[in-house]
Amino acid sequence: MSGHSKFANIKHRKERQDAKKGKVFTKIGREIAVAVKEGGxxxxxxxxLRDxxxxxxxxxxxxxTISRSIKKASGELGNINYEHITYEGYGPSGVAVIVDCLTENKNRTAANIRHAFSKNSGNLGTTxxxxxxxxxxxxxxxxxxxxxxxxELMMVxxxxxAEDFVAGIDFYEIITTPEDFSTVNAAVEEAGIKSVSAEITMVPQTTTKLTSEDDIKKMDGLIDQLEEDDDVQNVWHNFDEN
Known part of the structure; x- marks a missing residue:
């Protein structure tokens, strides 16, 4: 997969998320709360929590807001037991999709995820x-x-x-192991460099480009419907949105 496509996908996702910043903050707040409950x-x-x-x-x-979320976390989650669930499936024309969820109601979440896939010409698969x-x-x-x-950035x-450093036309991408992510990200921050995205993620080995306008519309609809769901934390896919 070309680095340019990766950056285009990231920008596309960020623009979509920026339009619903409040919901993104709420979801990250839930991740903070679970991390605090699990590790302090x-x-x-x-x-x-650091990640x-x-x-x-x-x-x-x-x-x-981050500090408040951390301080409130233990009290907020006293009587709520969130569970991590991951769903895997296919979007239109076989696009690979992974849906990462945090939920206190597995039946509700499963029904919502299944509905999102079926409504947009996709289907859930097995783990x-x-x-x-x-x-x-x-x-x-x-x-x-x-x-x-x-x-200088590459040396940092x-x-x-870092495992790899890619210099694209309009971006730099730094890839790390999950274990080294915090250290590398801290070094980048200390160098005074602001990132567009910094997270532990599932990076697709190859991407799938859709040529049908109908398939593209349905794939966008699937992503949007999944990201709108309060139980969904991350949607990873190999759809080339460029």
Whole structure:
């Protein structure tokens, strides 16, 4: 998959999410709450929380909002048991889709996910049916600007443990193992460089380009419907949105 397509997909997703920033913040707040419940409220001692905070910052979530979410987390989740559930399936023309959920009601979530797929000419598959087509990685996307020195950024990334550094036409992409993501992201932040996206994600090994306008419309509809669902935290796919 070309790096340019990756960046185009990221930008497309970010533009879509920016239009519903409140919902994105609510979902990240839920991730923060679960991370705090599982590993405590100190990001320096809780790597999962540290990664979610990085994602929150990349989504322009205000620091005071992040702090409030962390402080409120343990109290808020006292009587709520969220469960991680991952669904896998296919969109129009076989586009691979992974849906990452946090829910306290599995039946409701399953029904909603199934409905989203069927409404948009997709279908749910079994566990593992598409995940083998993705790699779990830390991914940091930075928009290319004149004030960022490419060589300097590459050295910061690689010296801090990045697996790969890609310089695209209008972006830089830094790939890490999930374990090294926090360290590399912190190094980028310390260098004063703002990322467009920074998170642990599922990176597709190849992309699928749709040629039918009807398929494209249905794929966009599937993504939108899934992302609108309060139980859905992440939607990963190999649809080339460029």
């Amino acid at each position: 409220s100190d990001p320096s001692l809780n790597s999962k 979610v905070v990085a994602k929150a910052k990349a989504n322009n979530m205000p620091n005071d 593992g049916c598409v995940s083998f087509m993705f790699d779990k990685k830390g991914q940091i996307i930075i928009e290319r600007t004149e004030d960022i020195d490419e060589d 990334a690689l010296d801090s443990g």
